Amino acid sequence: MELYSDIVSPPCQNVLLVAKKLGVTLNIKKTDVEDPVDVAALTKINPQHTIPTFVEDGHIIWESYAIAIYLVEKYDKDGTLYPKDAKVRSVVNQRLFFDIGTLYKAVYAHIETMLAGQQPSDDLKEKLKKALDLAEKFVTERPYAAADHLTLADIFMLGSVTALGWLKYDLAAYSGIKNWVAKVTAELPEYAEFHKELTEATNAYIAKSGVQTD
Secondary structure, three states: OEEEEOOOOHHHHHHHHHHHHHOOOOEEEEOOOOOHHHHHHHHOOOOOOOOOEEEEOOEEEEOHHHHHHHHHHHHOOOOOOOOOOHHHHHHHHHHHHHHHHHHHHHHHHHHHHHHOOOOOOHHHHHHHHHHHHHHHHHHHOOOOOOOOOOOHHHHHHHHHHHHHHHHOOOOOOOHHHHHHHHHHHHOOOOHHHHHHHHHHHHHHHHHHHOOOOO
């Protein structure tokens, strides 16, 4: 199994963490989507030339949510990360759609603005605040984001919250999110090492971009 990936990308992080949790070994093809050579190679298998892109025995998938769902449906023997119970899965799906359409969308809009050397508008700030308010509610009304145990929803929402590190966003007002992050990361294999690699790669990318984050 191959994964075209760059750890600085939150969608790539999500797939990497799902694979680690499942004990699935991926052959990582480090891919720079700003490098014409890498993009040309990626376009041969993925016309959108986006990462992560997953390949297994000629079967190609892109979009991190689709990759993660494929992995859990095939390799999660316990069936806990993406529960088969229709009601529980519906909540997991809602949280995943919330992540892609609201939480990660708001975080990514801030990151794009930062990388463009601009300050986020009041509208962007308000959208991020509303997204985080909802996330706080989700992770405090039950033990985890979508169930009474770890699911895909936790891993994907974690990626979005972790990406706030780009912005040095203060989560002091969100004690529920902070406690939830500690609980979720404690269940992910070798997360401290993963986070160290992620932080180093992110700092290098920001330094290369020349953007001031202070």
